[in-house]
Amino acid sequence: GCVATFCVYVFTERRRGRVKTGSSFSSARLRGSTVLYHISGHLHSREKSKIKINKNVFGDPPALPEYKVADAKKSKFILLHYSTFKAGWDWLILLATFYVAVTVPYNVCFIGDDDDLTRSTTVSDIGVEILFIIDIIFNFRTTFVSKSGQVIFDARQICIHYLTTWFIIDLVAALPFDLLYAVKVSVVSNQLDAV
Numbered sequence: 001g002c003v004a005t006f007c008v009y010v011f012t013e014r015r016r017g018r019v020k021t022g023s024s025f026s027s028a029r030l031r032g033s034t035v036l037y038h039i040s041g042h043l044h045s046r047e048k049s050k051i052k053i054n055k056n057v058f059g060d061p062p063a064l065p066e067y068k069v070a071d072a073k074k075s076k077f078i079l080l081h082y083s084t085f086k087a088g089w090d091w092l093i094l095l096a097t098f099y100v101a102v103t104v105p106y107n108v109c110f111i112g113d114d115d116d117l118t119r120s121t122t123v124s125d126i127g128v129e130i131l132f133i134i135d136i137i138f139n140f141r142t143t144f145v146s147k148s149g150q151v152i153f154d155a156r157q158i159c160i161h162y163l164t165t166w167f168i169i170d171l172v173a174a175l176p177f178d179l180l181y182a183v184k185v186s187v188v189s190n191q192l193d194a195v
Contacts (some may be wrong), residue, residue: 078153079142086142093135096128097173132174139170 079086103121139162143151152158 075153075155077141078155078158079138081143081145081151086138089135089138093131096131099124099128126176129174129176132170136167136170136174139166 103125107121140159141155142158142162143153144158144161146152152161
């Protein structure tokens with residue numbers, strides 16, 4: 001701002017003939033003001049480019065990903081992996097996972113084997129295990145993106161993909177170990193009482 005104003009002043013005064021170009025002081029001052037004018041111009045252009053970069057980074061929200069969608073007959077029982085329902089369901093499964101991650105160690109450490117059948121969290125544990133089983137069923141009917149970037153709607157390909165990727169891990173996570181243990185304990189105790 002000030003440097004540019006000073007440079008404009010020097011240039012206008014020189015044109016009017018008020019600044020003597022013959023003296024060394026005047027020519028040095030003129031060269032210095034010219035250098036400052038050019039430097040301020042470069043700094044100003046850098047600020048504009050920074051502002052432009054910041055607008056591009058923070059200005060527009062990112063667009064939804066574009067998938068290569070083949071012309072396929074989509075069944076109404078196929079869930080889109082990017083749908084709002086699927087996103088909400090994944091959050092619910094995440095909360096259920098956190099619940100299991102907190103309650104299982106707590107039950108092992110503080111409740112012990114004596115109160116397994118009368119534990120207060122038995123109903124919620126069964127509910128979480130049912131959620132995990134429903135999640136497995138949903139995953140057999142949820143689209144996925146192939147390596148080529150195409151959304152796969154074919155139920156057979158979805159099943160094969162799920163069986164070869166996450167099925168085993170999800171199955172182990174969904175097994176109702178609490179129920180199996182409770183049934184085993186009750187069967188064993190009933191057999192011992194009968195003898």
